Amino acid sequence: MTEMPRPEHRDSLYRHHVATLSDKTERLLARAGYDRLLLHSGRSHPRFQDDYHAPFRAHPHFVAWLPLPLNADCLLEIQPGSRPKLWLVVPDDFWHAPPEAPASWWADHYDVEIVADADAWQPALEAPTATALIGDPADFGTLGRHADLNPPELLGRLDEMRTVKTEWQIECMREANRIAMRGHQAAAEAFASGASELEIHLAYLKAAGHEPNTLPYNSIVGLNEHCAILHYQYREVSPPRRSRSFLIDAGADCHGYAADITRTYSADEGVFGDLIREMDALQQRLAGRMQAGRSYVDLHREAHRGVAEILRQSGICDMEIDAMLEAEVTSTFLPHGLGHFLGVQVHDVAGQRAPDGSPLPPPSEYPMLRLTRELESGNVVTVEPGLYFIPSLLAELKEKPISGRMDWRAIEQLVPYGGIRIEDDVVVRPETPDNLTRRG
Numbered sequence: 001m002t003e004m005p006r007p008e009h010r011d012s013l014y015r016h017h018v019a020t021l022s023d024k025t026e027r028l029l030a031r032a033g034y035d036r037l038l039l040h041s042g043r044s045h046p047r048f049q050d051d052y053h054a055p056f057r058a059h060p061h062f063v064a065w066l067p068l069p070l071n072a073d074c075l076l077e078i079q080p081g082s083r084p085k086l087w088l089v090v091p092d093d094f095w096h097a098p099p100e101a102p103a104s105w106w107a108d109h110y111d112v113e114i115v116a117d118a119d120a121w122q123p124a125l126e127a128p129t130a131t132a133l134i135g136d137p138a139d140f141g142t143l144g145r146h147a148d149l150n151p152p153e154l155l156g157r158l159d160e161m162r163t164v165k166t167e168w169q170i171e172c173m174r175e176a177n178r179i180a181m182r183g184h185q186a187a188a189e190a191f192a193s194g195a196s197e198l199e200i201h202l203a204y205l206k207a208a209g210h211e212p213n214t215l216p217y218n219s220i221v222g223l224n225e226h227c228a229i230l231h232y233q234y235r236e237v238s239p240p241r242r243s244r245s246f247l248i249d250a251g252a253d254c255h256g257y258a259a260d261i262t263r264t265y266s267a268d269e270g271v272f273g274d275l276i277r278e279m280d281a282l283q284q285r286l287a288g289r290m291q292a293g294r295s296y297v298d299l300h301r302e303a304h305r306g307v308a309e310i311l312r313q314s315g316i317c318d319m320e321i322d323a324m325l326e327a328e329v330t331s332t333f334l335p336h337g338l339g340h341f342l343g344v345q346v347h348d349v350a351g352q353r354a355p356d357g358s359p360l361p362p363p364s365e366y367p368m369l370r371l372t373r374e375l376e377s378g379n380v381v382t383v384e385p386g387l388y389f390i391p392s393l394l395a396e397l398k399e400k401p402i403s404g405r406m407d408w409r410a411i412e413q414l415v416p417y418g419g420i421r422i423e424d425d426v427v428v429r430p431e432t433p434d435n436l437t438r439r440g
């Protein structure tokens with residue numbers, strides 16, 4: 001969490017970020033009829049009937065302003081015409097280490113009041129002014145009665161504001177990508193040396209300098225058939241007798257911003273290795289098309305066409321491309337979306353809404369697509385086509401009339417390898433997209 005973009009750029013990028021957010025937020029507040037906005041960082045709750053707390057992560061609207069993803073119970077006040085005010089909670093407690101002292105590169109943009117607990121800012125909630133408060137209703141109860149808690153119209157516009165990133169946010173994600181790629185390199189080496197899933201996971205964490213609690217999402221570390229389990233959540237302690245394939249979906253954090261990267265490897269030079277190379281070429285082609293004005297739904301359709309071409313070329317399916325798409329054969333092999341928005345949240349907000357807030361549901365044949373918008377310059381998206389051999393989906397395909405057009409012997413030989421996903425993080429630009437993962 002302590003990594004940061006190159007310090008010589010950091011201060012001016014962050015200053016510009018706060019100025020941009022302030023401008024946009026002031027306009028949104030005026031339009032919605034509010035005099036001020038309060039953003040809560042969230043409360044750390046103990047487990048039921050226990051005094052042990054789950055790992056804390058601050059609310060995304062708070063982190064979009066402040067590089068403090070681990071600070072609980074802070075409150076940020078945005079009031080047009082004034083500097084933003086931060087009540088920074090530093091508990092007076094000998095059980096825990098205090099959070100790091102405010103660093104001037106970010107704290108200079110706020111009126112920071114260091115307080116021992118949330119009681120200190122509760123009176124501020126009662127100021128007689130039209131207030132919107134963003135926070136978990138469970139944390140406020142009657143405290144929030146002086147404010148409108150999470151007004152949907154304003155919340156939608158704040159989400160929309162997060163879809164086009166500032167250069168500060170992009171640099172945080174670029175750094176998160178650099179950190180994650182160090183982990184990916186170490187993970188690839190661990191796989192090549194025959195390590196278990198748990199050993200690979202630990203090698204990743206060590207090289208990335210992360211502990212699991214500070215990752216933006218739980219890493220997916222699968223060997224062999226586990227590569228076909230899209231959200232595989234375990235890590236085997238012992239290595240398999242033979243490691244054929246390896247899929248790792250693992251990210252990193254920089255100041256609360258996420259990297260989300262997937263790589264797939266083959267231990268041998270057979271058909272599965274060829275498929276990885278073809279999927280990588282397809283993924284790079286698609287990543288190069290993340291340009292302003294394109295429809296992400298169309299790009300998702302292009303991914304399916306690309307997978308259809310790979311299935312045909314490799315002899316897995318002998319149908320014509322259009323017929324294969326018509327029969328939805330590719331959905332057996334690629335059952336998820338091409339990607340999603342990335343930011344403070346790994347699956348960042350507003351992916352299925354138009355800029356005016358109206359809903360943009362995914363097309364009926366691709367219900368899992370999380371991003372259905374037209375791309376804008378400054379969006380950050382993931383590009384993650386996949387090709388999997390998932391036994392339950394293959395069993396369904398086998399029952400379809402086109403089953404005879406599939407080479408089931410070839411498919412059976414690929415099932416033990418699980419599947420392939422390759423994922424980069426890409427900044428949408430008017431012409432050449434900026435691939436944060438490969439050009440770091």
Ligand SMILES: [Mn+2]
Binds near residue numbers: 384
């Ligand atoms: Mn992803």
